[in-house]
Amino acid sequence: MNNWYMVTLVGRDQKGIVSRVTKALFEGGCNLGEASMMRLGSNFGVMLMVGSDSAVSTIESLIQPVAKSLGLMVHIDAVDGNKRDHPQPNVDISVYGADKAGIVAEVTGLLAEVGLNIIDMQTVVAGSEERPIYIMQIDGHSDESVDRLRAAIEPVIAQGIEVQINDIETMIG
Amino acid sequence: MAILEILEYPDERLKQVSERVTDFGDELQLFLADLEETMRAGPGGVGIAAAQVGRFQRIALVDCSVTRKPVPNHGFMVLINPEITQWEGMKVGREGCMSVPDYTGNVIRAEKISFSAQDASGETIEYECEGYEARAVQHELDHLDGMIFLDRLVSRNKDLFRRKVYK
Numbered sequence: 001m002n003n004w005y006m007v008t009l010v011g012r013d014q015k016g017i018v019s020r021v022t023k024a025l026f027e028g029g030c031n032l033g034e035a036s037m038m039r040l041g042s043n044f045g046v047m048l049m050v051g052s053d054s055a056v057s058t059i060e061s062l063i064q065p066v067a068k069s070l071g072l073m074v075h076i077d078a079v080d081g082n083k084r085d086h087p088q089p090n091v092d093i094s095v096y097g098a099d100k101a102g103i104v105a106e107v108t109g110l111l112a113e114v115g116l117n118i119i120d121m122q123t124v125v126a127g128s129e130e131r132p133i134y135i136m137q138i139d140g141h142s143d144e145s146v147d148r149l150r151a152a153i154e155p156v157i158a159q160g161i162e163v164q165i166n167d168i169e170t171m172i173g
Numbered sequence: 174m175a176i177l178e179i180l181e182y183p184d185e186r187l188k189q190v191s192e193r194v195t196d197f198g199d200e201l202q203l204f205l206a207d208l209e210e211t212m213r214a215g216p217g218g219v220g221i222a223a224a225q226v227g228r229f230q231r232i233a234l235v236d237c238s239v240t241r242k243p244v245p246n247h248g249f250m251v252l253i254n255p256e257i258t259q260w261e262g263m264k265v266g267r268e269g270c271m272s273v274p275d276y277t278g279n280v281i282r283a284e285k286i287s288f289s290a291q292d293a294s295g296e297t298i299e300y301e302c303e304g305y306e307a308r309a310v311q312h313e314l315d316h317l318d319g320m321i322f323l324d325r326l327v328s329r330n331k332d333l334f335r336r337k338v339y340k
């Protein structure tokens with residue numbers, strides 16, 4: 001596999017998206033690498049690394065028929081190879097509170113200032129329609145202590161947002 | 174002494190159930206020394222099971238005195254023919270394995286365990302462990318039953334109490 005592509009697919013959630021997309025790529029001789037796929041709101045999003053000796057136009061021609069029949073938007077970028085390069089998280093952060101504009105930018109901004117590297121982040125808007133709540137979960141890597149991260153996030157906590165920051169002590173055995 | 178080769182999944186042998194140890198002679202003592210050296214050579218390794226080096230006997234070593242942040246521990250433990258007798262509480266924690274390079278994942282383990290095991294001379298000792306050390310012991314004992322942590326992976330978003338992990 002000489003080339004790697006990041007294939008992004010977005011559309012209204014329905015059954016069969018993953019199986020049909022991956023089947024088309026596999027049958028087209030592609031190698032499937034790492035992927036993250038999830039339902040967000042009523043949409044389904046796919047980010048999938050695809051390895052192939054072919055050019056981007058070939059990948060496109062493999063996906064387009066399936067994407068069209070499923071009503072998915074497609075985006076393909078050439079990316080770095082599927083190297084085994086997984087920084088392991090050492091800190092786990094969860095944040096929740098009444099949904100309000102700017103919460104993600106503020107939380108992540110303060111954490112970025114103390115050098116937090118976000119490895120994985122998921123957010124959900126839950127609660128009732130009238131009183132939505134925002135829930136954010138972050139796995140990250142930080143060279144700073146948990147106490148230092150907590151201090152950095154203090155302005156958010158002062159606004160009544162709940163923040164939990166815990167060390168991830170990975171047990172290797 | 175020698176550093177032994179670690180079996181890496183998908184090597185089928187990691188799924189093999191280990192046999193009880195009956196002979197506590199010199200050959201076992203030499204093996205224990207090699208196994209310890211192998212554990213300490215692994216980056217960040219706090220435990221190892223004999224099955225991980227292709228010796229299918231119920232032997233595990235655990236040493237949680239070497240963690241980055243100190244945790245309650247019993248120091249270096251040689252666990253031969255170990256049997257867990259009591260489990261208490263459940264907790265999600267992150268694990269990796271020398272037999273599964275470049276991956277860590279979340280696993281539910283009992284927070285506290287009581288168990289007995291024989292030491293290198295064959296004498297039976299009773300232990301109570303908690304937290305990180307209890308996690309390490311459970312991880313290693315899984316290897317003796319042909320299980321690896323990938324068999325117990327959970328998503329952090331999954332409801333902890335809806336899943337039955339221990340029978």
Ligand SMILES: [Zn+2]
Nearest residue numbers: 173270271272
């Ligand atoms: Zn292991």
